Amino acid sequence: MVGTKLDEIDRKILAELQGDGRMTNVELARRVGISAPPCLRRVRVLEEAGYIRGYHATVDARSLGFEVKVFAMVRLQSQSERDLAAFEERARAWPQVRECHMLNGEIDFILKCVAADLSSFQRFLTDQLTAAPNVASVKTSLVIRVAKDEPGVPFSEVEAL
Numbered sequence: 792m793v794g795t796k797l798d799e800i801d802r803k804i805l806a807e808l809q810g811d812g813r814m815t816n817v818e819l820a821r822r823v824g825i826s827a828p829p830c831l832r833r834v835r836v837l838e839e840a841g842y843i844r845g846y847h848a849t850v851d852a853r854s855l856g857f858e859v860k861v862f863a864m865v866r867l868q869s870q871s872e873r874d875l876a877a878f879e880e881r882a883r884a885w886p887q888v889r890e891c892h893m894l895n896g897e898i899d900f901i902l903k904c905v906a907a908d909l910s911s912f913q914r915f916l917t918d919q920l921t922a923a924p925n926v927a928s929v930k931t932s933l934v935i936r937v938a939k940d941e942p943g944v945p946f947s948e949v950e951a952l
Contacts, residue, residue, distance in 0.1 A: 797842070800825060804833055805842060806946035812846040849942075857905040859912050860934040863920060865900040868927040875899070881923055887915050898930075909933075 797805070803823040807814070814822075820830035837843045852860070867878060875893065882891040882902060890903035902920075906912035921929050 801833060801837060801842075802946060802949060804830070804837065808834070808843065808846075809943040809946070852905055856907050858908055859906040860937075861904045861906070861912055862932045862934070863902040863904055863916070864898040864930045864932075865902060865920070865926060866897065866928045867899045867925050869925055870899060874925050878923070878925060885915070885919060887912070 800823055804819065807819055807822050816831045816834070817827050819834070820827040823830065825833075834843070865878075867874060878900065879891060879893070882888050882900070887904045887906055888902045889905055892901050893899060894901055904912065904915070906915060916929065916931065920926065
Protein backbone atom coordinates (compact mmCIF):
# COMPACT_ATOMS: atom_id res chain seq x y z
CA MET A 792 0.00 0.00 0.00
CA VAL A 793 2.90 2.39 0.67
CA GLY A 794 3.75 4.09 -2.59
CA THR A 795 0.28 3.38 -3.97
CA LYS A 796 -2.78 5.58 -3.90
CA LEU A 797 -5.45 5.00 -1.32
CA ASP A 798 -8.88 4.45 -2.76
CA GLU A 799 -12.02 6.22 -1.61
CA ILE A 800 -12.94 3.44 0.85
CA ASP A 801 -9.47 3.56 2.45
CA ARG A 802 -9.77 7.33 2.86
CA LYS A 803 -13.24 6.96 4.39
CA ILE A 804 -11.94 4.33 6.82
CA LEU A 805 -9.09 6.61 7.88
CA ALA A 806 -11.41 9.61 8.27
CA GLU A 807 -13.90 7.64 10.36
CA LEU A 808 -11.23 6.11 12.61
CA GLN A 809 -9.56 9.48 13.02
CA GLY A 810 -12.86 10.80 14.38
CA ASP A 811 -13.60 7.78 16.58
CA GLY A 812 -11.02 5.03 16.96
CA ARG A 813 -13.23 3.07 19.38
CA MET A 814 -16.05 2.20 17.02
CA THR A 815 -16.58 -1.45 16.26
CA ASN A 816 -15.54 -2.89 12.93
CA VAL A 817 -19.21 -3.53 12.17
CA GLU A 818 -20.05 0.16 12.72
CA LEU A 819 -17.02 1.26 10.69
CA ALA A 820 -18.02 -1.03 7.83
CA ARG A 821 -21.57 0.36 7.90
CA ARG A 822 -20.29 3.95 7.80
CA VAL A 823 -17.98 3.36 4.84
CA GLY A 824 -20.47 1.18 2.94
CA ILE A 825 -18.80 -2.24 2.88
CA SER A 826 -19.26 -5.48 4.82
CA ALA A 827 -17.33 -6.19 8.02
CA PRO A 828 -14.77 -8.82 6.84
CA PRO A 829 -13.25 -6.72 4.02
CA CYS A 830 -13.37 -3.67 6.27
CA LEU A 831 -11.31 -5.46 8.91
CA ARG A 832 -8.81 -6.61 6.25
CA ARG A 833 -8.47 -3.05 4.97
CA VAL A 834 -7.91 -1.68 8.49
CA ARG A 835 -5.19 -4.26 9.10
CA VAL A 836 -3.49 -3.38 5.80
CA LEU A 837 -3.69 0.33 6.68
CA GLU A 838 -2.11 -0.45 10.07
CA GLU A 839 0.65 -2.61 8.58
CA ALA A 840 1.42 0.02 5.95
CA GLY A 841 1.82 2.67 8.67
CA TYR A 842 -1.16 4.83 7.73
CA ILE A 843 -2.64 4.03 11.15
CA ARG A 844 0.06 4.38 13.80
CA GLY A 845 -2.07 3.71 16.86
CA TYR A 846 -5.26 4.34 18.76
CA HIS A 847 -5.40 6.86 21.60
CA ALA A 848 -7.86 8.28 24.07
CA THR A 849 -8.12 12.06 24.14
CA VAL A 850 -7.90 12.96 27.81
CA ASP A 851 -8.86 16.25 29.43
CA ALA A 852 -5.59 17.59 30.82
CA ARG A 853 -7.31 20.13 33.08
CA SER A 854 -9.54 17.57 34.73
CA LEU A 855 -6.39 15.57 35.50
CA GLY A 856 -4.75 18.55 37.20
CA PHE A 857 -2.67 19.99 34.34
CA GLU A 858 -3.81 23.61 34.42
CA VAL A 859 -0.94 25.10 32.41
CA LYS A 860 -0.08 24.69 28.73
CA VAL A 861 2.96 26.53 27.39
CA PHE A 862 4.72 26.74 24.05
CA ALA A 863 8.48 27.04 24.45
CA MET A 864 10.55 28.29 21.54
CA VAL A 865 14.09 26.94 21.88
CA ARG A 866 17.20 28.20 20.12
CA LEU A 867 20.31 26.05 20.27
CA GLN A 868 23.94 27.16 20.22
CA SER A 869 24.87 24.50 17.64
CA GLN A 870 22.66 23.03 14.94
CA SER A 871 24.92 20.13 13.98
CA GLU A 872 22.96 16.94 13.33
CA ARG A 873 24.50 15.38 16.42
CA ASP A 874 23.40 18.30 18.63
CA LEU A 875 19.91 18.40 17.11
CA ALA A 876 19.48 14.66 17.70
CA ALA A 877 20.75 15.01 21.28
CA PHE A 878 18.19 17.74 22.01
CA GLU A 879 15.38 15.69 20.43
CA GLU A 880 16.30 12.69 22.58
CA ARG A 881 16.30 14.87 25.71
CA ALA A 882 12.91 16.41 24.77
CA ARG A 883 11.42 12.93 24.31
CA ALA A 884 12.54 12.07 27.86
CA TRP A 885 10.88 15.10 29.51
CA PRO A 886 7.32 14.10 30.48
CA GLN A 887 6.18 17.76 30.49
CA VAL A 888 6.99 18.02 26.77
CA ARG A 889 4.03 16.63 24.83
CA GLU A 890 5.16 17.71 21.36
CA CYS A 891 8.55 18.66 19.94
CA HIS A 892 8.91 20.08 16.45
CA MET A 893 12.13 21.18 14.75
CA LEU A 894 11.61 24.40 12.80
CA ASN A 895 13.50 26.35 10.21
CA GLY A 896 14.28 29.99 10.90
CA GLU A 897 15.29 31.79 14.09
CA ILE A 898 13.86 29.14 16.40
CA ASP A 899 15.24 25.60 16.28
CA PHE A 900 12.45 23.82 18.19
CA ILE A 901 8.99 24.53 19.49
CA LEU A 902 7.82 22.46 22.43
CA LYS A 903 4.27 22.07 23.66
CA CYS A 904 4.50 21.58 27.42
CA VAL A 905 1.98 20.91 30.17
CA ALA A 906 2.29 21.41 33.90
CA ALA A 907 0.10 21.33 36.97
CA ASP A 908 0.70 25.01 37.69
CA LEU A 909 3.01 27.91 36.84
CA SER A 910 5.50 27.16 39.59
CA SER A 911 5.99 23.56 38.43
CA PHE A 912 6.45 24.76 34.85
CA GLN A 913 8.95 27.36 36.06
CA ARG A 914 10.93 24.61 37.85
CA PHE A 915 11.00 22.56 34.65
CA LEU A 916 12.00 25.62 32.65
CA THR A 917 14.86 26.68 34.89
CA ASP A 918 16.10 23.32 36.20
CA GLN A 919 15.86 21.30 33.01
CA LEU A 920 15.05 23.11 29.77
CA THR A 921 17.24 26.22 29.99
CA ALA A 922 19.92 24.24 31.84
CA ALA A 923 20.14 21.59 29.10
CA PRO A 924 23.39 21.39 27.14
CA ASN A 925 23.52 23.44 23.94
CA VAL A 926 20.39 25.52 24.76
CA ALA A 927 21.13 29.15 23.90
CA SER A 928 17.74 30.66 24.70
CA VAL A 929 14.13 29.81 25.46
CA LYS A 930 11.10 32.04 24.92
CA THR A 931 7.77 30.91 26.31
CA SER A 932 4.15 31.72 25.60
CA LEU A 933 1.43 30.69 28.03
CA VAL A 934 -1.77 29.40 26.41
CA ILE A 935 -4.75 31.48 27.58
CA ARG A 936 -7.41 29.40 25.83
CA VAL A 937 -7.68 26.92 22.99
CA ALA A 938 -9.95 27.82 20.10
CA LYS A 939 -9.21 24.65 18.12
CA ASP A 940 -7.34 21.44 18.87
CA GLU A 941 -7.99 19.05 16.02
CA PRO A 942 -5.65 16.07 15.65
CA GLY A 943 -4.96 14.28 12.40
CA VAL A 944 -5.40 15.53 8.86
CA PRO A 945 -8.33 17.27 7.10
CA PHE A 946 -9.77 14.43 5.00
CA SER A 947 -12.27 16.88 3.53
CA GLU A 948 -9.28 18.42 1.71
CA VAL A 949 -7.88 15.12 0.42
CA GLU A 950 -8.79 14.22 -3.16
CA ALA A 951 -6.66 11.16 -3.82
CA LEU A 952 -3.67 10.25 -1.70
